[in-house]
Amino acid sequence: MGTETVQKASDLERGMKMLEYLERGPWPSYVTELKRTKYPIEAYAEGLARKYTPWLSGSFRVRYVFSGILARRSRDGKFVEIHFRTYAPAGRFYSTSYLRKVVEVAKRYGIGLMEFGGNTGALVLNMIAEKADEAVDAIRTIMGSDVGGSGDTFREFYACPGPALCEFALYDTLHAMDYIRSHPAFYRYLNTQMFPYKIKFKFSGCPMDCATANSRADFALIGTWVGAPEVDQGLFRKMVEEGKINPKEIVDSCPSKAISWNEEKKELNIDGSKCLKAMNCIKKAFPAIRPGRNRKIALLVGAHIQGHFGPKLARAVALLDSVEEIVPFATELINKYMELAPRRHRIGDMIIRRGFKVISEVADKTLPNKTRGTPSSHLRISIGTNLTDDEREMYENWAKQVTSEYFGGGSGSR
């Protein structure tokens, strides 16, 4: 018992020293932010020193709320930590009046800490356990938002800033996100944990995909167009003369070699049938080259990292004319998903188990006469590694070599 307490004290001390080191750098430190609040920093410091997460999942319930509240207790039972995921406005624009209300709630019911840009799109508030019940109502009445987006429900939807700030947006992503989130077909699942695993929707305005829909969303809606990009020859010529753009560079940067530059006529030609919608030329020569007029929304499904069979990219389903068209498809597919997929399988895993046929059958029924994509087959990537001691030593040696290259002699480990 005696030695154990000594060991613990030294863990905490070592951890606090590490935190001091993390506060020193030129980048604003999160440790400084944590220290300004009532966050149980000792638990974190101890975990850091032991290389072991200090938290175990706790049970905590607020009556009639089934999503969005996460509770943790520390392994030694000394600390609790509660955080709420709250819905954020589309595009994550926060007016200062809204943020003042967030501050008010975070001060009155929380420990004064938040995760400002959570990875799913939610604003995460750290709360005090005793006040959690009131905090839910406070978030609704003061902030005008709600808790939600954890467990096997819809995670917070995410849209790129779209037409609010960006000239490339090919459809109204913000409106699309609000439309889907408030649609009765999806709204009923917001508080009910019924799916085998989580479902994510992401909305990207153009093929540059600022919402990372291609790799993170079960339902990815990406703005695109049919045919070649539009070229304003006069404007393009003018931009070339002014030296703003180099036509050769634009021809070279095209991944499908669909562009050719006629030096005599000073004319840029784009072959629409070859165009891969990579937006390389548009990015370089906007607004002389613009996306085509025939706008569509590409619907892709089944991308995720977390799931049974490892990370996957999205697969193409159909080209839609408007966001409303996805509703029957998505509801039907979600029903199928609930029926077919075992627990902890994402839609992408279901595709691997059952084949893409599952998706195409639903698409045939709900999206008749829509142009379809050709889904690619997948390379399997495993993230984790089960190494032998020899292999571990091999990589340790490489690490020592690189470390000495950048930090000078010694392994640099403490």
Next chain:
Amino acid sequence: MFMSFTITPEPRDRMNKRLPVPFSAQLPEVIRSNYGKWVARKFHGNGIIEHISETGDRVFTVKVGLPSNSRVSVDTLEKFIEIADKYGLGVVRATRGMNLEFITDSLDKALKIKEEVEKLGFPVGGWGTSLWHITSCTAYLTCTTAVVDAPSITQVLYNNLKPYFTGEEKLPAKLMVFVAGCTNSCGGTLAGDIVIVGHYGQAPRPDPERIKFCLPSSSEALKKATPDVAAVCPVGAIRVFGKPDGSVGIEVDERKCIACGRCKNVCDYFDWDPTKIGVAIFVGGKTSNTGTGPRLPYKVVPWLPVNPPEYREVVAAVKKIIDVWKREAQPGERLGDFIDRIGIDEFMNKLGIPRTRHNRCEETSWNFGVRQFITYM
């Protein structure tokens, strides 16, 4: 100051979700009147961007780097709110890369915002050919499944790579770094330029006493359904069996295990050896359809030791990858496109990393994203 309010009298109302204030209520007047009318943009140094509308209106956004995991205290947020009210249009935006954007209507005010936030210690930058962001999951801050601590790795990386963020040192193209504490990769997409993922590096060991909380109480119950712990394993390395005395036992086959950590997702009572944990580094993925299109990354470094708080091994490996790319890539070529051009074997040789069964990368042709529709377009 704030008016008092009454708690919802009927808690059952909570069954009906309240959706957040519509986004249009959050937008300032200039953006609302120019919604969808933007025609051009201009860069004023790294970190300040000007959006020009067809009506002639201009809006300036200033991108500010937040602490790792975008952890902000209320005090700091209040200071941001003051700045946004004083010099901005009363609106801020949280970006996907866990940074913050201030929006204002003139260059002078934008420069003023830059000055003010830099006074608070927050850097401005992260656009164009630079480091855009290092995204991190919460790991040891709140997470129960974390293997390594992502926020501290992010902090150390940011400290070392700050010149790339502020634009003092140039990169060939944009660079996005994601750090995740475990193989669930909540720290962002796996398809990032450089992705650092913590993992166990070994098969998990069930905690002999507490693992029973995750197993059915008797071997009779085992006949009716497979417990979650065994069902989630993608390679079938976890075997749950009934013992003759009626209790339930569990066994992990170390040779089959790929250390993906999915059993840990459904059951907390697995243990690992803290000296064997490490990070894997993935390189060259992206989601954008530009260049060679969306692609998953290559696993170039399957395991590196983690030594908080300096994480020298991780920082050195990331710096080495960036240096190889910076030295040899053509302008505008993202890391994934660069690796595609020279080949993954060549890239690994340049890193000098030993190759084992864990980073045996196959070259594949990638045909994902919007280009899957190409035959119809």
